[in-house]
Amino acid sequence: MSNSLLSPPISLPRLTVLFPPLFTQSSAPFLDNRCQNLQRLPHGKPSFAFLVCNFASKENFTKRVGFEAASRVVKVSSSNFSDGSVEEEAEQEEVEDKEEEVKITETSASVLPEKWDVLGLGQAMVDFSGIVDDEFLRKLGLEKGTRKVVNHEERGKVLRAMDGCSYKAAAGGSLSNSLVALARLGGGGGWSVGGPTLNVAMAGSVGSDPLGGFYRQKLRRANVSFLSPPVSDGTTGTVIVLTTPDAQRTMLAYQGTSSTVSYDPSLANIISKTSILVVEGYLFELPDTIKTITQACKDARKSGALVAVTASDVTCIERHYDEFWEIVENYADIVFANSDEARALCHFSSDESPVSVTRYLSHFVPLISVTDGPRGSYIGVKGEAVYIPPSPCVPTDTCGAGDAYASGILYGILRGMSNLKGIGTLASRVASVVVGQQGTRLRVQDAARLVESFVFHGDSSVLRSDVGSDHISSL
Numbered sequence: 339m340s341n342s343l344l345s346p347p348i349s350l351p352r353l354t355v356l357f358p359p360l361f362t363q364s365s366a367p368f369l370d371n372r373c374q375n376l377q378r379l380p381h382g383k384p385s386f387a388f389l390v391c392n393f394a395s396k397e398n399f400t401k402r403v404g405f406e407a408a409s410r411v412v413k414v415s416s417s418n419f420s421d422g423s424v425e426e427e428a429e430q431e432e433v434e435d436k437e438e439e440v441k442i443t444e445t446s447a448s449v450l451p452e453k454w455d456v457l458g459l460g461q462a463m464v465d466f467s468g469i470v471d472d473e474f475l476r477k478l479g480l481e482k483g484t485r486k487v488v489n490h491e492e493r494g495k496v497l498r499a500m501d502g503c504s505y506k507a508a509a510g511g512s513l514s515n516s517l518v519a520l521a522r523l524g525g526g527g528g529w530s531v532g533g534p535t536l537n538v539a540m541a542g543s544v545g546s547d548p549l550g551g552f553y554r555q556k557l558r559r560a561n562v563s564f565l566s567p568p569v570s571d572g573t574t575g576t577v578i579v580l581t582t583p584d585a586q587r588t589m590l591a592y593q594g595t596s597s598t599v600s601y602d603p604s605l606a607n608i609i610s611k612t613s614i615l616v617v618e619g620y621l622f623e624l625p626d627t628i629k630t631i632t633q634a635c636k637d638a639r640k641s642g643a644l645v646a647v648t649a650s651d652v653t654c655i656e657r658h659y660d661e662f663w664e665i666v667e668n669y670a671d672i673v674f675a676n677s678d679e680a681r682a683l684c685h686f687s688s689d690e691s692p693v694s695v696t697r698y699l700s701h702f703v704p705l706i707s708v709t710d711g712p713r714g715s716y717i718g719v720k721g722e723a724v725y726i727p728p729s730p731c732v733p734t735d736t737c738g739a740g741d742a743y744a745s746g747i748l749y750g751i752l753r754g755m756s757n758l759k760g761i762g763t764l765a766s767r768v769a770s771v772v773v774g775q776q777g778t779r780l781r782v783q784d785a786a787r788l789v790e791s792f793v794f795h796g797d798s799s800v801l802r803s804d805v806g807s808d809h810i811s812s813l
Contacts, residue, residue, distance in 0.1 A: 454611055454612045456517065456520060456539070456752070457539050457612040457615050458542075458615075458618065459541050459616065460512070460616075460617070461543075461624075462509075463510050463511040464575070464576045465509075466578050467578075469503075469505075475588060481588070485591065488592055493576065493592040496578055508779065509553040509555075510577055513620075514557060514562070515738045516744045517616075518560045519768060519779065519785070520536065521536060523785045523789055524536025524749065539562065539563040539608070540563070541599075541605055544574045545568060545572030549574040551568075560779075565604075565608055575595065585734065585735055598624070599627045601634060609641065609643065614752070615635070615646070619662070620654060622650075628661050632665065635669035636669070646672035649673065649674060659682075673699065673703045673706050674707045674743075675706070676708065676710070677692040680692065692708055692713075697718055697723045699718060700719055700720060700723065706719075707744065713728065714728045717758045729769070731770040731773050732774055734773065734775055735773065735778075739769045739773045742765075742769040743766065744765070746768035767788060
């Protein structure tokens with residue numbers, strides 16, 4: 339990390355051209371002299387004092403995983419494995435697939451849009467999610483509420499232990515959850531209420547195995563284009579999400595091919611046509627991807643795109659602290675974090691309040707979003723924090739709540755909103771819908787109802803940029 343006190347100033351013209359309501363000339367003193375009253379420690383850390391197994395063969399697949407239990411929601415049988423198909427029996431997803439398939443065509447050079455509203459760069463992982471009890475976790479020696487990277491054999495052990503349990507598969511990962519929700523809010527279900535349909539895409543790494551095909555297909559059906567070609571002979575990464583009755587989730591990640599995300603001319607060309615690049619924090623866990631992240635952010639800034647970074651995980655931040663700050667300090671326009679992740683970014687103690695953390699980070703990033711579970715959330719700009727009350731709901735599964743919240747923030751920005759309270763309220767409502775259901779994805783019909791409620795049913799102030807006292811430009 340650079341020893342300089344300040345990162346390069348954000349280019350005001352770049353932000354103004356993309357989103358005129360968001361950053362006005364009154365923001366210039368802050369943007370051009372960001373944090374010059376704050377100092378950094380010599381080692382570059384903020385100072386508060388101044389402020390699925392190897393699927394290469396059918397034998398390996400059935401031996402290690404044993405997916406043929408009749409009670410499972412997702413099945414891969416010997417017959418359909420041979421031709422590379424994955425059979426899913428989740429009725430809700432099948433219904434949504436049919437709703438969304440109206441506007442689907444195979445991704446090809448001839449049908450790609452000229453401009454992408456959002457491009458996500460992240461880990462492409464197939465999620466296996468299910469409900470378990472505390473005893474299940476104890477028997478496997480798993481600590482509840484944690485995220486752990488597992489190897490080939492450990493993943494097989496857990497999946498075999500789940501034999502007889504009901505669970506479902508999805509084209510998962512934190513980033514893809516946000517992108518699918520954004521695409522659905524943006525009219526990706528074949529309807530358009532809040533404005534033009536948003537073009538949403540993802541780049542990452544999947545193998546040429548059946549799960550890789552499953553991942554690409556599911557994203558495509560959700561109107562999120564997966565633009566990276568499959569890695570020949572590669573294995574697609576998976577995440578096992580175990581949710582206990584108290585709504586806490588324990589995650590086990592097997593990286594597979596997703597551990598390699600290369601930067602090539604094709605990705606560079608896509609980034610040059612992108613309005614917002616979202617970088618998933620989990621990528622910092624991967625050995626060589628920091629080079630890809632850095633080059634992607636550099637090119638995004640050159641082309642005038644905004645750069646958003648998701649903090650993703652406390653342990654990930656702790657292990658790669660300097661790398662995180664290198665990107666956040668020099669390139670990020672938006673950072674998404676929960677309160678624990680935000681504290682980790684600041685090296686603050688656990689008793690530090692979310693509002694103080696939000697204010698602090700907002701000196702380094704033009705817009706910081708900090709969620710605090712059922713207590714609400716904060717949006718920080720220019721040393722100030724706007725509190726967003728939680729939207730009421732009965733929690734069923736907290737997995738995907740932060741992902742959904744991030745999609746709401748991005749949606750508000752892309753629709754030209756500048757009212758911080760309105761952006762946060764929209765994001766909070768999106769998150770509450772996901773928390774109140776089983777599963778991490780915002781459903782098509784729920785996305786339609788949310789946007790319709792903002793536009794037609796008395797909540798139009800949420801989508802207006804000229805009302806309210808919590809404007810970005812007035813803080």
